[in-house]
Amino acid sequence: MTKKQDDEPAFERAKDLEAALQRVGQIHNDMEVIDREAGGSALDEDAQRSWNDLEAELKFREMEVKAFERSERLRASRERWSSTQFTPANDPFADDPRTLSGRAVYDRSMxxxxxxxxxxHLRDDQKTQVQKVLRTQTGDTNGELVGRLLLATENPHYRSAFQKIAASQTPIFTPEESRAIEQVQLIKRAMSIGVDASGGFAVPVLIDPTIILTSQGSENDILRLSRVETITNDTWRGLSSAGVSWSFKAEAAPANDNSPTIGQPEVPTHRADGFIPFSIEIGMDWPGFAEQMSTLLAEGYDELLADKLTTGTSGSNEPSGLVTSLDALTNPANIELSTAGVIGAPDIYGLWNQLPQKYRRRGSTAWLSSTDVQNTIRQLGTTDPNFTVDITQEAIPRLFGREYPMNDFMQDDPAGTGTQPLLVVGDFMGYLVAQRAGMTVEFIPQLFDVTNNRPTGQRGWFAWARVGAGVINPNAFRLLVNRSA
Incomplete structure (x- = not known):
């Protein structure tokens, strides 16, 4: 049956309902005319007969409309129910995901x-993000493993077990829930690389911020602008090159050796953990529970990333922050203010000019500074119309046609000499964030006051994940710093 044929019954129902509603409206109009013509007097015999006929038809038509509406509600309800159920013939959870073929894992996960x-409970951008990960098969990301974990953790038995874990001190599992938990633990073990934290329970994939957190769902501008990879090992390994140098030659002249210099940047991941206290009612409706859990898990994780993707220090078991990494570079070297403690228009022009042209013209190029530094640059518009046109616009500020968000983990406007990093401009695709797929939580049944050791009436989750970051193309950025002398 074609889609057009499928749509015909719905189309006919809509026409019948519309016709009934139109007739109800016409009857009301006709009765209003009869009443108006009577002018408050009693109806004559003909008018009374017409009134009675209209009244009888009105009751019939109103019952007809109610029947149509009730039928439509039942049909819509059944469609909603059907869309949330899988028949035995197409149940994606019918088989152990560890034994499925790669194609079956992909189809069922989708x-x-x-x-x-x-x-x-997912936004469209989150669905797109999960689907992208499922399709990815590289040395760093095994979408098939993520798909197996998705099927195991989104299994209704594991979901119900996870809800019990998240809200109960002593959960009692059904045999099906116990088998689902064991299945997830075995898949987690297959995904383990190196020495990771053990124990805890895997967060269902579709509420896991290491997988579903996207640029639209983050207030972290570095995460939003940068290249983000979801990986299934402990370290992202890539290749980088400045490109091949081309040249013109005379006829029959030998070509130059234009072999590019290939770099092999690596971005290791580090354990990020957080404690999430809560005093909320956890409902048993999965979409509502999933939305609450997703929000709670993502908020603190996203804020931690906003800090460490800015100022994180390499070698300190945290991601290498963008500003920290650029500040440590000698090639390209930092660009100092013309006058210590004073940000002037020539400094901004000079910084923009030092960024190679191919990076200035890319859509992923942006500026970044603290609010205090941005406010100082805004005031340059009183003497320079370029700043007036760009950075004083409403919505997201722009400078020289490129986005300019604020990041208050960066340094404020300095006073006097120093070496503070103040302003970054560059193609943010040169900074990579690697999130290892899979967050784990443990339930803490009771929290105690730190002063008197008495229960506070709160519970909590201890959550951990692995994430790393680093500059993989230093030449794509330029950093403006204060003058030291």
Whole structure:
């Protein structure tokens, strides 16, 4: 049956309902005319007969409309129910995901993401992000492993077990829930690389911020602008090159050796953990529970990334922050202010000019500074119309046609001499954030006051994940710093 044929019954129902509603409206109009013509007097015999006929038809038509509406509600309800159920013939959870073929894992995972049972709480950008990860097969990302974990953790038995874990001190599992938990633990073990934290329970994939957190869902501008990779090992390994140098030659002249210099940047991941206290009611409706859990897990994680992707220090078990990494570079060297403690228009022009042209013209190029530094640059518009046109615009500020968000983990406007990093400009695709797929939580049943050791009436989750970051193309950025003398 074609889609057009499928749509015909719905189309006919809509026409019948519309016709009934139009007739109800016409009857009301006709009765209003009869009443108006009577002018408050009693109706004559003909008018009374017409009134009675209209009244009888009105009751019939109103019952007809109610029947149409009730039928439509039942049909819509059944469609919603059907869209959240899988028949035995197409149940993606019917088999152990460890034994499925790669193609079956992909097809079933996609079906879960698209279903309202699995993905109803997800935004479109989050669905797109999960689907992208599922399709990825590289040395760093095994989408098939993520798909197996998705099928195991989104299984209704594991979801119900996870809800019990998240809200109960002594959960009692059904045999099906116990098998689902064991299945997830075995898949987690297969995904382990190196020495990771053990124990805890895997967060279901479709509420896991290491997988579903996207630029639209983050207030962290570095994460939003940068290149983000979801990986299934402990270290992202890539290749980088400045490109091949081309040249013109005379006829029959030998070519130059234009072999590019190939770099092999690596971005290791580090454990990020957080404690999430809560005193909320956890409902048993999965979409509502999933949305609450997703928000709670993502908020603190996103804020931690906003800090460490700015100022994180390499070698300190945290991601290498963008500003920290650029400040440590000698090639390209930092650009100092013309006058210590004073940001002037020539400094901004000079910084922009030092950025290679191919990076200035890219859509992923942006500026970044603290609010205090941005306010100083805004005031340059009183003497320089370029700043007036760009950075004083409403919505997201722009400078020289490029986005300029604020990041208050960066240094404020300095006073006097120093070496503070003040302003970054560059192509943010040269900074990579590697998130290892999979967050784990442990339930803490009771929190105690730190002063008197008495229960506070709160519970909590201890959550951990692995994430790393680093500059993979230093030449794509330029950093303005204060003058030291």
């Amino acid at each position: 079906a879960v993401v698209e279903s309202s049972l699995g993905g109803r």
